Amino acid sequence: MSDKQYTYSDVAEHKTKKDLWVVIHDKVYNVSSFIDEHPGGEEVLLDVSGQDATEAFEDVGHSDEAREILEKLQAGVLKRQPGDPAPKAGDPSAAGAKPGPQGSAAGFGVGLYAIILVGGALAFGAYQFLQAKQQHEQ
Numbered sequence: 001m002s003d004k005q006y007t008y009s010d011v012a013e014h015k016t017k018k019d020l021w022v023v024i025h026d027k028v029y030n031v032s033s034f035i036d037e038h039p040g041g042e043e044v045l046l047d048v049s050g051q052d053a054t055e056a057f058e059d060v061g062h063s064d065e066a067r068e069i070l071e072k073l074q075a076g077v078l079k080r081q082p083g084d085p086a087p088k089a090g091d092p093s094a095a096g097a098k099p100g101p102q103g104s105a106a107g108f109g110v111g112l113y114a115i116i117l118v119g120g121a122l123a124f125g126a127y128q129f130l131q132a133k134q135q136h137e138q
């Protein structure tokens with residue numbers, strides 16, 4: 001395993017069958033030597049050449065054996081820079097539709113309205129009470 005750091009643009013320079021790099025889970029792999037042996041074929045690897053292949057790799061549900069092969073192909077780690085594509089975690093919570101916050105925001109809006117109304121009524125009540133008290137004292 002190597003800790004050598006590469007940027008996205010470094011990886012993007014290696015996208016031919018003879019020189020093919022991919023990023024999986026923020027690690028950089030040189031898969032050139034494996035491309036002819038890949039049971040899934042060379043086409044899928046060429047599709048993700050020089051790019052982040054995390055999602056494609058995880059979607060297939062590769063075996064532990066595949067992960068061991070991958071480990072041996074590691075060239076380095078990815079150095080993220082501002083403006084790089086976001087990590088593709090292959091994580092359903094990252095891609096899946098999350099319920100928006102609208103429901104609770106609407107609830108809060110109604111709650112806020114009620115607080116203003118009650119606060120206003122209290123202030124009005126206090127004003128009336130003080131006026132009455134003042135008149136009583138005169």
Ligand code: HEM
Pocket residue numbers: 022029031034038039040041044045048053056057060061062063064065066067069070
């Ligand atoms: C880059 C590193 C990769 C390695 C080391 C690798 C390795 C392997 C291995 C060892 C298998 C045999 C089944 C298994 O053990 O899980 C396999 C199958 C497969 N791989 Fe990959 N793979 C890689 C990337 C990809 C990518 C990016 C795709 C994109 C879709 C892909 C698609 C497939 C498919 C579809 C199969 C199933 C083939 C079949 O059963 O007919 N692989 N891969």
